[in-house]
Amino acid sequence: MSGLRNAWRKTKLAGASVLALALLLMPAGFFDDGRSLCLFTALSGYRCYACGMTRALMHLIHLDFAIAWQYNPLSFVVLPLLLFVTGTWYVREIRWLIGRK
Template identity: 55%
Template sequence: MSIILAAALALLASYHLTGHGLPCLFRALTGYLCPGCGMTRAINSILLGNFAQAWQYNPLSLTLLPLLALYLLYKTVRYVFKGEEEFKLGENVFLLLLLLTALCFGIGRNL
């Protein structure tokens, strides 16, 4: 997980310095926006305190991303203090709902 965090911070630092994020492979292949398109710019805007601009780049940055971050924090705390790694049914349902929401958003933003 620390490798993912380091990579995300490197990407944000690179974007902040150059103004260029990673190109979206889904968009390059299909011409459609994926649910994550604009997320790098949105997170950068959040870090700069510009939440309205973050919403314009990608509304998921202010809706699903905080929920996912809280969930990852919850899983980390459970692992550190209790050594629990398995997923409970409620967690699976929660993650499935996040995924379905992102997919519906991805479809809706391209209509």
Template identity: 50%
Template sequence: MIRKIVFKIRVWTTILIPFILILLPADFFDRGETVCLSRLLAGIECYACGLTRATMHFIHFEFSTAWSYNKLVFIVVPMLFPLWVKAFYELNGKTLPGIWGKLT
């Protein structure tokens, strides 16, 4: 019973978060203090620094701003799309067809 509830929460969260992020303004995460531990403790930027801000600008089609925050966004966001589609399939009790079903 608990596994089923956790499964539904995970799937619905995966489906709804992109829609919520699109409704927020592109610069929603641009202001405020950093929460990156490597930057707070060691003072150096990790590879993920700026990825949330870059993702927000990417999904709002502000590609040059996204590039300036973190260049990895052009790899990470397209990789998230199959996981989002997979959540729709899982909601219906199915698996992705073909090679995508085996990869995700």
């Protein structure tokens, strides 16, 4: 069972690493063209607090601060929190794999 658990943890770490690298390698405007997938906006016609967050975060990780602010100013709070939570998880998983529980 431990071998399967280790394999699953390694798979999650590899997947998260590939996803992070893919987002960094994509152009900043990759998600700019296209319609919103926000259910709240589709049902009500109004923008929610998270509308534009994907586009804003994509521009923010590419250091396009002005464009990120235009899409959603809340991204400047969300990105550091997201990096902290993801980084904490990543370190915990690696420590578990090398035996420092």
